[in-house]
Amino acid sequence: MKKLTLFSITLFTFLTLTSCEAIETIFKAGMWWGIILVLAVVVILFLIFSRGKNS
Numbered sequence: 001m002k003k004l005t006l007f008s009i010t011l012f013t014f015l016t017l018t019s020c021e022a023i024e025t026i027f028k029a030g031m032w033w034g035i036i037l038v039l040a041v042v043v044i045l046f047l048i049f050s051r052g053k054n055s
Helices: 002-016 019-054
Strands: none
Touching: none
């Protein structure tokens, strides 16, 4: 059942989006995940280094 649902969603996506729109959507999602992950790493490093100086 899960495979059928995944297949249906994939087929629907391919039929409704042109290839350029599909690639654009994938890259936008990837870009935002990249930005979020980089910000998270910077904040974690900042917290680690700021606590190290206070000790």
